[in-house]
Amino acid sequence: MSMPVKVLLAQIAPRLGRWEENWERHREILREAAERGVDLVIFPELSLTGYMLKDFVPEVAVHREVLATWLEPMAGELEKPLSVVIGFVERSTAHRYYNAAAFLHLSPSGTVRLVHVHRKVYLPTYGMFDEMRYWRAGREFRAFEAPLLGRCGLLICEDLWHLTSPYLLSLDGPGLEGARCLIGIANSPARGATDLQRFTTANAEIWRMLNRIYALLLGCVVFHCQRVGVEDNFIFTGGSEIVVPTGETLGQAPLFEEAFLEAEVHVEDWVRRAQNQTPPMVLENVDLVLRELERIHREANEG
Amino acid sequence: MTLEEVRAEIPPFLHINCEVVEKMLTTFLRYEVRRVGLQRGIVGLSGGIDSALSAFLATKALGPENVIALLMPYRTSHPSSLEDAKRVVEQLGIHHFVIDITPQIDAYFDNPWVPREEDEEKWKLRRGNKMARERMTILYDFSAAFNGLVIGTSNKSELLLGYGTLYGDMASAINPIGDLYKTQVRQMAAYLGVPDSILRKPPTADLWVGQTDEAQLGYTYNEIDQVLYHLVDQRWSVEEVEALGYPSPLVRDVWRRLQTSQFKRHLPVIAKISARTIDRDFRYARDWGY
Numbered sequence: 001m002s003m004p005v006k007v008l009l010a011q012i013a014p015r016l017g018r019w020e021e022n023w024e025r026h027r028e029i030l031r032e033a034a035e036r037g038v039d040l041v042i043f044p045e046l047s048l049t050g051y052m053l054k055d056f057v058p059e060v061a062v063h064r065e066v067l068a069t070w071l072e073p074m075a076g077e078l079e080k081p082l083s084v085v086i087g088f089v090e091r092s093t094a095h096r097y098y099n100a101a102a103f104l105h106l107s108p109s110g111t112v113r114l115v116h117v118h119r120k121v122y123l124p125t126y127g128m129f130d131e132m133r134y135w136r137a138g139r140e141f142r143a144f145e146a147p148l149l150g151r152c153g154l155l156i157c158e159d160l161w162h163l164t165s166p167y168l169l170s171l172d173g174p175g176l177e178g179a180r181c182l183i184g185i186a187n188s189p190a191r192g193a194t195d196l197q198r199f200t201t202a203n204a205e206i207w208r209m210l211n212r213i214y215a216l217l218l219g220c221v222v223f224h225c226q227r228v229g230v231e232d233n234f235i236f237t238g239g240s241e242i243v244v245p246t247g248e249t250l251g252q253a254p255l256f257e258e259a260f261l262e263a264e265v266h267v268e269d270w271v272r273r274a275q276n277q278t279p280p281m282v283l284e285n286v287d288l289v290l291r292e293l294e295r296i297h298r299e300a301n302e303g
Numbered sequence: 304m305t306l307e308e309v310r311a312e313i314p315p316f317l318h319i320n321c322e323v324v325e326k327m328l329t330t331f332l333r334y335e336v337r338r339v340g341l342q343r344g345i346v347g348l349s350g351g352i353d354s355a356l357s358a359f360l361a362t363k364a365l366g367p368e369n370v371i372a373l374l375m376p377y378r379t380s381h382p383s384s385l386e387d388a389k390r391v392v393e394q395l396g397i398h399h400f401v402i403d404i405t406p407q408i409d410a411y412f413d414n415p416w417v418p419r420e421e422d423e424e425k426w427k428l429r430r431g432n433k434m435a436r437e438r439m440t441i442l443y444d445f446s447a448a449f450n451g452l453v454i455g456t457s458n459k460s461e462l463l464l465g466y467g468t469l470y471g472d473m474a475s476a477i478n479p480i481g482d483l484y485k486t487q488v489r490q491m492a493a494y495l496g497v498p499d500s501i502l503r504k505p506p507t508a509d510l511w512v513g514q515t516d517e518a519q520l521g522y523t524y525n526e527i528d529q530v531l532y533h534l535v536d537q538r539w540s541v542e543e544v545e546a547l548g549y550p551s552p553l554v555r556d557v558w559r560r561l562q563t564s565q566f567k568r569h570l571p572v573i574a575k576i577s578a579r580t581i582d583r584d585f586r587y588a589r590d591w592g593y
Binding site: 235 | 322
């Protein structure tokens with residue numbers, strides 16, 4: 001057995017625009033998690049600010065470096081290292097705004113390392129969503145080395161509705177060995193309560209499918225953290241879960257209610273077992289994909 | 304009527320998962336009432352199915368001690384309306400007040416300066432609208448008096464058809480049932496155990512003697528909801544919906560009502576002058592400040 005990583009998914013209901021309140025809540029949750037020996041706490045998309053910000057975006061935006069500064073006093077109180085994923089509004093040096101997620105690592109020495117920041121690439125602007133009006137789109141998918149977990153990918157909500165995002169992350173590493181852990185954070189408003197068979201909504205059902213498909217096809221562990229609560233007429237879904245490469249779930253949070261999903265995840269073992277059975281991605285021909293994409297791209301532009 | 308009996312009347316594409324919808328709507332009510340620092344909901348109970356459902360949901364979400372029902376009959380209201388509203392109150396164990404609006408309605412229309420009406424239909428409509436708005440003012444006064452939010456009782460079918468009184472029964476602080484078609488309201492009502500007498504009677508605004516919605520609209524809600532579902536939810540064209548076999552006059556009438564009632568689903572339009580105009584480029588969620 002490999003060393004387990006103790007992970008906590010914090011399925012919370014952030015207060016809209018109540019930045020200080022949300023920050024206080026984050027700190028409380030982190031403190032309690034640290035006391036229980038948790039290694040990694042994952043918060044949902046825009047966990048510091050809430051979702052439906054609209055014209056309020058500039059008021060709650062911060063430079064990414066600030067997050068580490070804020071966490072430093074807490075790091076000094078820790079007995080062992082603690083990692084955290086936070087959803088926030090990032091202000092760039094040119095004062096542009098991104099829907100972003102930060103992976104930070106707190107050391108008991110009192111230092112906080114900003115391990116990785118992902119800026120949401122795919123900004124839904126259709127139906128009930130209006131994101132391109134308020135955010136700039138991120139331009140990168142990059143895997144990164146995370147303490148205890150190994151190579152990780154971090155994606156935000158709509159990013160996960162594009163096959164290519166987790167695909168690229170799963171290849172982004174030395175020798176095409178990319179992310180083995182996929183961290184997805186989201187704010188999914190519930191919709192579609194028409195199915196009589198299942199205790200779920202249409203969107204929650206699709207998330208469940210996506211998590212399983214990525215775990216199975218890419219051979220990775222999926223950590224999926226949703227928010228709950230209500231903003232205007234959006235009722236956020238919840239249903240956070242951890243899915244391993246066999247497609248099994250290590251735990252699932254309820255719909256619509258705040259919940260803390262904690263699990264000890266033997267990442268190394270799950271990845272190894274997957275490779276020993278039906279090895280995902282082992283036959284992947286990146287040269288072919290690239291050639292075909294170039295051709296498709298060329299032909300589309302010629303057309 | 305059981306949920307199964309109600310569902311048997313309705314095509315499967317209008318069926319809803321009542322368990323999930325109950326969870327969603329009680330979550331919605333709880334968050335939206337408490338967000339503004341309040342605990343209570345105020346519901347105008349007409350004796351009909353829509354307000355009964357809103358009261359049931361509010362009670363589930365906030366607890367019976369936090370729901371206040373206002374029963375506001377006029378002298379021509381059908382006696383069974385008040386009886387059915389009282390059944391809801393008793394079943395839920397919620398607070399209630401009976402307020403007869405006859406004196407204030409009659410006092411208004413007895414004024415010599417109130418314009419008379421030759422057209423009988425229009426006269427009935429004017430009187431009905433006045434009653435709906437009178438009830439609204441009472442609900443909002445109780446909202447202030449008891450520190451509660453007015454819980455809406457308009458369903459998706461009537462909101463889309465514009466079959467309601469602007470600033471009257473359409474007014475509320477939060478509306479849990481506005482995205483449920485009438486046929487879906489019926490499913491939720493059956494699921495939550497709304498009294499049978501309410502489920503079985505024909506829908507009526509009860510604004511004049513003998514009025515029923517379906518006679519006034521010219522079609523049943525079952526027919527209307529099927530057409531609305533395709534036009535609104537599925538975004539099919541009028542021609543495509545006609546091709547499904549729905550009668551052309553029904554489809555075209557529903558489409559025309561949808562278009563011409565848009566004003567009822569908006570706040571008053573503000574002429575743009577400045578760089579930042581309310582509802583155009585001054586954009587915040589309603590819950591922004593709470």
